Amino acid sequence: MRTRSVIISALAAALVLAACGESEDPRETGDDPAEQPADDAADDAADDPADEPADEPEADGEQVTLVIESWRNDDLPIWEDVILPAFHEQEPGIRVQFQPTAPDEYNAALEAKLAGGAAGDLITCRPFDVSLALFEDGFLNSLNDLPGMENFDDVARSAWITDDGSDVFCVPMASVIHGFMYNADAFEELGLSEPTTEAEFYDVLDAIAEDGTYAPMAMGTADQWEAATMGFQNIGPNYWDGETGRLALINGEEALTDPQYVAVFEELSRWAEYLPAGFESITYPDAQNLFTLGQAAIYPTGSWEIALFREQADFELGAFLPPVPEGTDTCVISDHTDIGIGMNADTEHPEAVRTFLEWTTTAEFAELYSNEVPGFFSLANVDFELTDPLAQEFLDWREQCDTSIRNSYQILSRGEPNLENELWDVSAQVINGTLTPEEAAERVQDGLERWYEPQQG
Amino acid sequence: MSATVAPARRRRRRTHVLVFLAPAVVIYTLFMVYPLLDSLRLSLFGVVDGREVFVGFDNFRLLLGDDLLSARFWNAVGNNLVFFAVHFVVQNPIGLLLAALLASPTLRGRAVYRTLIFIPTTLSVVIVGFIWQLILSPLWGFVQTPLLGRSSTALITLSLMSVWQYVGIPMLLFYAVLISIPDDLVEAAYVDGANDWQVFWRIKFPLLLPTVGMVTVVTYVANMNAFDLIYTVKGALAGPDFSTDIMGTLFFRTFFGFQLQRGSSTMGATVATFMFLLILAGVLLYFFGWQRRVETYEL
Structure with a gap:
């Protein structure tokens, strides 16, 4: 009797406690780190779309209402106050409503709405596999023949194209550009100028280190993703020749153990001595604060920081391109595709949707959007001017250099282990000194060969 | 349970048992x-093709057999056991020491200490993680x-942060046992010539043992289900x-996916099953190795 009751209570206790642990939804505890830059401002702006004043037109029967699905709820005021009124002025017959969902719920919510036939007419597209899956399931229309698509080059389209390149299904909207920002006041004080080659880059870092007033470079490896995103993917395209190398990796013609990739890891390992002491436990916000408080001179970065840094830093900000390695005369930047917009295949107003999408390919939209969301740049090859000179400088790099995207995003992160997470891990470890550049390259290549056929040959 | 209870009475008794059990049974069954x-x-x-298909123990075979997945899995199990071991080795003695100090008859301001030591337990893990990250930050902190x-140090440091947060619970439980020990037992021991040390180990500690097991x-x-502190x-x-x-x-x-890694609800459930x-x-x-062997005393 006693034995049985003990077993039963043991079982019950284990059941209850295990169930308690599982039923918590850990997604609620935070955003994923790579989204942080974009979403920092978002968290307090979770406006309820239902509160919007209903901008239904007077019943003239001809007007069509379109709804945009999006995860960018921090952009709501920008769309409502600036972008959509500009469109409404041109096309009085179409009313567009922006109805964002919380970023971490967007993918699941959108999929459910699409499956239930309740989704909006215009779909904001996540890059790569998420949107590709929607297209393959027939939820998104092909946009190959949309007038204005010729404004986007192959790099811009790469995030929303089928693997064989036959169908484009979203209009590329915006990208983020990588580079280095610096404290221009500190540079002036120390008599330094923007480095363009790797050798100059280290001269500058040495000079800052020697002076001792500033930490030469603000970055930490605690969150891991900066090492990969602001390190490896920032300086890498110069080494693997941008798109050429990225595509060769996908085709299996190059391996991550090739000298150009090992060289990137070697550069990263050299960064360690210029980072603040204890960088292994310095987090992303730590590094941001260190730089904006004026305690560090150089910050490896992405353009999404512009808005925040403008607000927080009370010194002059400058930016320079990833320095080119010895013997290279062309530069390649990471101009990473981030947001697109596509057409719900089920929409009742395909013509109106196409009209709107066509408008998103124009210079007018590019200029409106890129100015309102500094650091997110329209991907259209059209001329537009930015009011923020720092953002304009980033944008000008597109003229000076070839562009590419992060090499782990297309196709190569579909399997287990996925290349993106592997790169976070090994890039951080290379800087920490717990992996040599060769070991790091070998580990990511092994990971890729486990599941990616073209690399197995 | 007597077999001689009259049928009518038994029926009545059953009904009220059901009524009292129902809320807990229904809620636990439904939600846990x-x-x-x-x-x-x-x-x-x-x-397979978006549909759930019965695969038997394939997920388990994959999780334990695949060199990548099993390496991650055993690494996590090992780390989890280290996480628990640090709690066991550090939390129990410190909790006991604090409880013994609190129970000392000459201590003043007992309630204040008790409250202060217990407060971290009530804090959100996110706050605890954030505070300790700042304290331990090479940039803004003291270390x-x-x-x-x-x-080499990250896991131990995180375990100690968790110990710091939750040490109030064993302290309170030990304290409750210590103050419930009748004075005459202790006094009798002193009369018999025992010193403080002997009184603690011979009289009080045996009475604490069942609680040590329960706390453990x-x-x-809690440690095997831990997630939030590490994630934060x-x-x-x-x-x-x-x-x-x-x-x-x-x-x-595994379950939700991460960044570009896709989640798998079935493999996630396999990991959860192992948990x-x-x-x-x-x-x-x-229950079998400890609770039934350790002697309990009626006081």
């Missing part, structure tokens, strides 16, 4: 037992060594080099 059983069921399924950034098993279950401080990738990866973070990545089995094993070990 059913989800748990369903999660066990899910671990036997795989997803120059990046304790949280090196694979509750800590074990180190993120879902639990770096550096997965040195702080425990079952909870492994489960999170359940480990917890079950620990709890059974406690």
Whole structure:
């Protein structure tokens, strides 16, 4: 009797406690780190779309209402106050409503709405596999023949194209550009100028280190993703020749153990001595604060920081391109595709949707959007001017250099282990000194060969 | 349970038992037992063409047999056991010491100390993680060594942060036992010539042992289910080099996916099943290996 009751209570206790642990939804505890830059401002702006004043037109029967699905709820005021009124002025017959969902719920919510036939007419597209899956399931229309698509080059389209390149299904909207920002006041004080080659880059870092007033470079490896995103993917395209190398990796013609990739890891390992002491436990916000408080001179970065840094830093900000390695005369930047917009295949107003999408390919939209969301740049090859000179400088790099995207995003992160997470891990470890550049390259290549056929040959 | 109870009385008794049991049974069944059983069921399924298909023990075979997955899995199990071991080794003695100090008859301001030591337990893990990250930050904190950034120290540091937060619970439980020990027992011991040391180890400690066991098993279950502290401080990738990866973070990545890694509800359920089995094993070990052997005294 006693034995049985003990077993039963043991079982019950284990059941209850295990169930308690599982039923918590850990997604609620935070955003994923790579989204942080974009979403920092978002968290307090979770406006309820239902509160919007209903901008239904007077019943003239001809007007069509379109709804945009999006995860960018921090952009709501920008769309409502600036972008959509500009469109409404041109096309009085179409009313567009922006109805964002919380970023971490967007993918699941959108999929459910699409499956239930309740989704909006215009779909904001996540890059790569998420949107590709929607297209393959027939939820998104092909946009190959949309007038204005010729404004986007192959790099811009790469995030929303089928693997064989036959169908484009979203209009590329915006990208983020990588580079280095610096404290221009500190540079002036120390008599330094923007480095363009790797050798100059280290001269500058040495000079800052020697002076001792500033930490030469603000970055930490605690969150891991900066090492990969602001390190490896920032300086890498110069080494693997941008798109050429990225595509060769996908085709299996190059391996991550090739000298150009090992060289990137070697550069990263050299960064360690210029980072603040204890960088292994310095987090992303730590590094941001260190730089904006004026305690560090150089910050490896992405353009999404512009808005925040403008607000927080009370010194002059400058930016320079990833320095080119010895013997290279062309530069390649990471101009990473981030947001697109596509057409719900089920929409009742395909013509109106196409009209709107066509408008998103124009210079007018590019200029409106890129100015309102500094650091997110329209991907259209059209001329537009930015009011923020720092953002304009980033944008000008597109003229000076070839562009590419992060090499782990297309196709190569579909399997287990996925290349993106592997790169976070090994890039951080290379800087920490717990992996040599060769070991790091070998580990990511092994990971890729486990599941990616073209690399197995 | 007597067999001679009259039928009418027995029926009446049954009804009220049902009425009192119903709320707990219904709620636990609906929100805990059913989800748990369903999660066990899910671990036997795989997803083929968007549909769930019964695959038997394939997920388990893959998790334990695949060199990549099994390495991650055993790494997480090992780290989780280290996480628990640190709690066991540090939390119990410190909790006992604090309780003994609190129970000392000459102590003044007992309530203040008790409250202060217990307060961290009531804080959100996110706040605890944030505060300790600042304290241990080489930039803004008091420690120059990046304790949280090196694979050799990160897990131990996180375990100690968790101990700091939860030490109030064993302290309170031990304290409750200590003050419930009748004075005449202690006085009799003194009369018999025992010193303070002997009184503690010969009289008080045996009475504390059942509570030590209970605290240990509750800590074990909480530690095996732990997730939030690691996720808050180190993120879902639990770096550096997965040195702080425990079952909870492994489960999170497997079930929900992470960044470009896609989630798999069935493989996630398999990891969750192992968490359940480990917890079950620990709890059974406690019941049979400890609770039934340790002597309890009626006071």
